[in-house]
Amino acid sequence: MSPYFTLFRRAGTAALFAFLLAPLVAVIIVSVNAGATPKFPPEGFSLRWYGAALANPAFTGSALTSLVLAALATAIGTPLGVAAAFGIARGKMPSGLRGLLEATFLSPLIVPGIVIGVALLVTLSTAGLRDAWLRLTLGHVLLVVPYVIRTSLAALQSFDPSLEEAAHTLGASRAKILTRVTLPVLKPAIFAGAAFGFIISFDDAAVSIFLIDSSTSTLPLAIMSYMQYNFDPSIAAISSMLIAITLAGALFIERVFGLKKFLGN
Amino acid sequence: MALTDTAPPPQAQPAPRKPLSPAWLTLPGLCFLVFVLLLPVGWLMALSLKPSMPGAFTMEGDWTIANYLRFFSQPFYYSTLIKTLWVSALTTGITAVLGYALALIIWTASPAKRGWVVLIVLSPLLVSIVARTYGWMIMLGDRGILNQALLGLGLIEEPIQIMYTAGAVIIGLVHVFVPFMALCVLTSLEKIDPKVPEAAMTFGASRWAVLRRILLPLTVPGLASGLTIVFSLSISSYVTPALMGGPRSGMLTTFIYQQFAVTLDWRFGAVLVTLLLALTLLVLTSILALAARMTAKWSK
């Protein structure tokens, strides 16, 4: 291997990695900056901006909203998605219909988030439903369902049907087969899909931006609106906390299911 | 088989009733999807065919294509479409090159390092979109790290404007979408027997020839799905253009936001939504069809 090629490859790899990590590292460094503006190099170490972020009711209130919303959407979307995945995988139907159903259920992934938000805003307003929580919940369930379907469907398609037959020959009823064998075997996949849906919902801004109202906002949108008028490092602090939370969630999913399965097509 | 002329043996019990087909399990989800996504989007599309009237969101009025004519006759409007297309195309092109390089880096990494490399490549996805964008604002702002560094090195006299330009939008989008591209290409690369490139090298093929003549053709499916995903994500992205391109980024999605949240001309906004959806579907189907044609030859 020629030395120039090796050098070129090393430099290229380093530059690419720097590009990927730069904004994340910048956020973390700025978050512990003692000064009042994001400066580089930082003017001393301080955790005061973490305190400021946690004391800001706009952040804490919206963080709670986002958490409850993501939990609610996941709680509704997971059973919907799992049931649909069972129907698609196990129902007797022509393969064309199966493909169509699958495409329909994955369509929220294709429709731009802002379009989902606008469409819900317009139709719900027409129907006289203006409650922010209702709108947000509907929109976020839509975000969660495709991820649950994707993982559940993959798991169902690789599910060995003789597991259920074995349980049946051993005397298990249909209900027992479902609760003692099928669902437990699918559990990691369902769990991973739900966890992923939770993160997507928690992180969403594009769908929610039309669905919030003056008294109810989600965390990403609260940060966005704060950013329009302020640039102090408390955003860096809350961003760092978000990085830590998402990273922990991602590592958790990776442990139970493997992250690549979601992000690939 | 002469089964009919002998009486069947007595069958003790009647066959049990057939349980309901599992296909019905899709019904609740399907209803939800129809009422919360398909019908609303359809409603919005229909709304685009009603005369423009700021503040009105009901279906009153005659059917008309006036809104579409208005969009395509005024440069201020249709330039958002053009800008969305070229920004997305440029984003996709840059993402393809960087993503391909990252996929090769992962593919050739030793097993010990591989986990770390994958984690670094995926890191943009693991971080909240607002946090990520804020990081870029710190990096690229007028008094951001990059400008400070360039000023400090004496390379520039005064800060260069990066934030709130198309360049900033492209940087932000490439950063988020590069992991998707890398993973798509990697999926294809992993199907290649590592001995194939080695064998080509023993025949005297150069590194460049191996990449161009062997790896590239074999990774067309992954590359195509990567291009599709990144392009459609680019045209439909909202947060990055809004934050890094500024409110007047001139992209279709930010324009949609303006129509629905500021101008309140929902019927004209519905035109933009329809165009955005049509564009997304067009891109998805055409690229996938192209890839199917290109791979039909050897992937049987």
Place this chain on the structure above:
Amino acid sequence: MAQVTLSRITKRYPGSDTPAVDDVSMTIPKGSFTTLLGPSGCGKSSTLRIVAGLSKPDFGTLQMDGRDITHLSAAKRNIGMVFQSLALFPHMTVAQNVAFGLEMRGMGRSEREAKVARALDIVELGHLAARHPHQLSGGQQQRVALARALVVEPSILILDEPFSALDRKLRETMQIELYRITRELGITAMFVTHDQEEALTLSDSIVVMNQGRIEQQGTPREIYGAPRTRFTAEFMGLSNFLPARCSSGALSFEGLTTARPETLEAEGDCTVALRPEGLSLSSTRPEGAALKGHLAEAIYQGASTAYTLDLPSGRRITARTPDCGLQPGQEAWVSWTPGALHAFAA
């Protein structure tokens, strides 16, 4: 333990022209080990699944100890089944896997634990009770599947090619183990394989199947020693098929007339088969019945050599014997031990 009787069982899958199981009748006596033997796709699994209750026959009935169970749910048939994929529950420990059937029968914890421990002892896995299936070797997983099926004291034990995924050595060990366990416990078993040696090793009775139908049924000795059809003969490793004629007391083929084998039931046109391992070659005419031919090929195979002989009729036969020093191109006589010649209706 129970006796199971299949009467005229027929099953055709939707979209298929020919039935997968075609008018199959047989009885598996109490305590007997019966094997369905046949090539892949001949309907063995389909038959087995009907007996297990996992699929319903289109026609025919199934009886267990005289009781009609054709429409009884698999859950109530009291069977133990070992699947080709083993189908161990991946989320349960070995002990939980084995206990599953007992739990479904509503058995109390202490009784259950005692039975599980005994079943695991039988398959010599007591020390691995707390492991999960993926922490076991292939042979150990096999034993768990067997214990899980046995612990419920099934009326019939059903095994669908359970050893096909194992390497040869492990397969032989497992065969011996299965033989020991089923005979010690006096279990009625229905076994499926496409491996004739496995069938001969394990079975009290073998049912040869071909295209959904029963080709021949009998003890291993009968099936091996007196195949009644060309299909069974081929499946049992016979080759060298020669057209023949038989009349009362005599059998003639290739210009040779010998005594008629006792097992032959046909009259007129029939087929003779010569087992390659039972043939011997010599350069001079041996005593008794022999065919003369032209030695075309000799392929050294270690313990034996495969000789190909062209007969005057133009047909070829193959003999597999220890090296006898003859070279291709020479004339040679081939003769056979009494058990090597079989004849059946054409």
